Amino acid sequence: MTRTVLVINCGSSSLKFALYNQSVPKPVVTGLAEALSTAEARIKISHSEDKNKTTTLANAEHGAAIEFILTQLESRYCLTETLMAVGHRVVHGGEAFSSATLITDEVLSSIQDSNALAPLHNPANILGIELLQQSYPNVAQVAVFDTAFHQTMPDYAYHYALPRTFYDEHAVRRYGFHGTSHHYVGLATAKFIEKPFEDCSFVSAHLGNGASVCAINKGKSVDTSMGMTPLEGLVMGTRSGDIDPGIFSFLLRKGFSGEEIDSLFNKKSGLLGISGVSNDMRTLEEHAEKGNSDASLAVEIFCFRLAKYIAAMLVSLDNCDGLIFTGGIGENSSNIRAKTLALLNNLGFEINETANKQRGPEVLAIHLADTIPVYVTKTDEEFMIASQSAAIYEHEQGA
Numbered sequence: 001m002t003r004t005v006l007v008i009n010c011g012s013s014s015l016k017f018a019l020y021n022q023s024v025p026k027p028v029v030t031g032l033a034e035a036l037s038t039a040e041a042r043i044k045i046s047h048s049e050d051k052n053k054t055t056t057l058a059n060a061e062h063g064a065a066i067e068f069i070l071t072q073l074e075s076r077y078c079l080t081e082t083l084m085a086v087g088h089r090v091v092h093g094g095e096a097f098s099s100a101t102l103i104t105d106e107v108l109s110s111i112q113d114s115n116a117l118a119p120l121h122n123p124a125n126i127l128g129i130e131l132l133q134q135s136y137p138n139v140a141q142v143a144v145f146d147t148a149f150h151q152t153m154p155d156y157a158y159h160y161a162l163p164r165t166f167y168d169e170h171a172v173r174r175y176g177f178h179g180t181s182h183h184y185v186g187l188a189t190a191k192f193i194e195k196p197f198e199d200c201s202f203v204s205a206h207l208g209n210g211a212s213v214c215a216i217n218k219g220k221s222v223d224t225s226m227g228m229t230p231l232e233g234l235v236m237g238t239r240s241g242d243i244d245p246g247i248f249s250f251l252l253r254k255g256f257s258g259e260e261i262d263s264l265f266n267k268k269s270g271l272l273g274i275s276g277v278s279n280d281m282r283t284l285e286e287h288a289e290k291g292n293s294d295a296s297l298a299v300e301i302f303c304f305r306l307a308k309y310i311a312a313m314l315v316s317l318d319n320c321d322g323l324i325f326t327g328g329i330g331e332n333s334s335n336i337r338a339k340t341l342a343l344l345n346n347l348g349f350e351i352n353e354t355a356n357k358q359r360g361p362e363v364l365a366i367h368l369a370d371t372i373p374v375y376v377t378k379t380d381e382e383f384m385i386a387s388q389s390a391a392i393y394e395h396e397q398g399a
Contacts, residue, residue, distance in 0.1 A: 004028075004082045005386045005393075006073075008066075009089040010128030012120060013037060015065055018382040019073060022084070022390060025383060029073065033065040041065070045072060062124075066131045085140040086132045087389030089180070089381070091121035091230070093145035094171060100148070100388035102396060103129060103141040111143065117171070117228065120266070140396060142389040149179030152220040157316070160228075174232070176224035178206040182214040183221075184384045185326045185377040190219075192363040192375070193321065201317040203310050206379065207330035209237035209279060213309045215316035223316040225309050231265060234309060235302045237279035240269035242305075274298040281329045281336065303336060307343035314347070322373035323349065331378055337366065341374065348372045 002021050009016040015033040020026075031045040041060040046052045057068060073079055088103070094114040101107055108129065115122045133141055150158075158174040159167065166172040182204045190197040198219035205213045211234040215223040225233030235241045243265070251261050272279040275298040277287050287295035314320060325337055334356045341351045350371040358364060367374040 002082060003084045004077060004079065005085050005087060005390050006079070006083060006132075007087045007089070007382045007385045007389070008128045008132060009382075009385075010062060010124040012124045015062060015069075015128070016382070017069060018386065019077060020383070020386040020390075027382065027386075028077070030382070031069060033060075033062075033069070036065055037061050043068060045069070047076075062127055063131055066128070066135070070135055079136070083136060083139050085142055085389040085393040086136065087142045087144055087385040088125060088129050088132070089146070089385055090125045090129075090143045091146045091177065092118035092175065093143070093147045094175070095151070095173075097143070097145045098148050098151035100142055100144045100385075100392055102392050103133075103143050107143060117175070118230070121230075140389070140393045142392045144180060144385045144388050146177040146179050147175045149183045150176030150214070150221045150224050153222055153224070157223045172228060174224075174227040176212070176214070176221065177226045177230045178210070178212045178214070178224075179221065180381045180384045181206045181326060181379045182212075182216065182224070184381060185324050185379050186216045186219070189322060189324050189363055189375050189377050192377075193373075195321065200321045201319055202322050202324050203313045203317070203320065204324045204326065205306065205310065205330055206327040207234075207306070207325065207333075207336070208327035210239070211236045211306075211327065211329070213306070213313055215313040217317050223313060225313075235274075235298075235305045236270045237281075238267050238270045238272045240265045240273070271298045271302060274301060281333055285333065285335055299336070299339070303339040304343065306336075307340050310340070310344060311347060320372055322367075322375050325374070325376045326379040331376055337374075337376070349374060 005020045007018045013036050018027040018030045021028055029047045031043060033043045035041050039058050041058055042054055042056045043065060044052055044054045057064060090111055092114040094117060096110045111122060111126060129141060160172060162172060185204055186202055187197050189202060190200045200219060202216045203213060204216060210230055212224055212226045214221055231239050233241050248261055270279060271284060275284055275295045277295050278284055284295045284298055288299050310323060329336055337356055338351055341349050348371055350368040352366050352368050355366040362378050364376040366376055
């Protein structure tokens with residue numbers, strides 16, 4: 001009987017999932033539940049051999065959405081008999097986890113201890129874990145952490161210039177995120193250039209509504225743009241990225257509450273805040289082409305900040321086997337890639353304009369000959385979670 005692995009990624013108002021056969025690198029079914037707890041709540045399920053099907057479940061919460069999804073999967077894939085593991089994306093693992101981990105009561109408690117470090121993400125991740133534990137109590141539940149890949153950063157890269165007590169007593173440090181994606185595209189690009197990953201050094205740029213860059217030196221993360229929370233670093237869809245910390249106290253003196261400022265920086269800033277139009281890069285590029293100066297400014301700031309961070313990441317590398325673009329923007333916007341690389345010409349990056357406009361393969365080289373390599377690599381975080389979860393299951397079976 002074919003064994004299966006289910007991947008669950010719970011957000012505050014959404015839920016992504018994918019089901020893999022143990023021996024198949026592509027999912028047999030994927031899905032997305034959106035706008036949960038609202039009248040527009042809906043679930044889209046895509047089977048590999050069928051057309052997409054969207055079902056409206058008005059006001060459905062996470063529990064109802066998961067129950068619906070599992071009913072659909074059970075009827076077609078007999079999860080009760082085939083499911084060997086459930087892999088959960090967990091955004092923040094603090095310093096406690098440097099790899100995927102079988103979820104026990106102690107592990108779950110440790111994840112809960114990191115809630116204060118990721119209040120918008122970890123509680124939703126925990127909810128998904130608890131719901132799947134209830135549905136499949138005898139199936140291995142595995143946590144795969146966004147922060148785990150970055151636990152190899154040296155101390156001078158993750159410490160803030162604050163009194164040591166803030167690290168010792170409150171765990172204030174840089175953690176980094178998108179680790180599963182940076183790890184995956186590093187492995188995929190290393191395979192493409194036929195070089196062992198542990199001998200490779202890349203700058204990886206994961207660009208989506210959330211965005212970060214990572215310096216990978218000899219197969220290990222040694223620096224990244226996100227910090228203690230996913231707010232630090234690049235300009236993002238609704239997050240400000242780097243700002244002067246003094247702005248926080250300035251706004252407090254102006255009468256804004258801490259909650260209002262937190263919401264401003266996380267939900268109302270970034271591309272959305274600059275443009276006043278959208279947090280979606282596709283929409284902004286369309287408005288910029290039509291002459292919207294605020295949309296154009298948002299695009300320019302995004303590329304400028306990205307180029308600065310890519311240049312900064314080179315400091316942490318012994319050499320550079322290539323720059324990797326990935327994520328929704330990184331994989332699909334030839335314009336953003338071209339604008340960013342134009343700002344990096346003096347460092348040895350030169351784009352092949354014809355290649356940059358192409359689509360298709362898992363890894364695409366878009367640089368000119370005899371320049372620093374640049375690749376567009378499709379990320380697959382769900383596959384990474386599934387493969388690590390299967391490995392944990394097999395290890396436990398053999399223990």
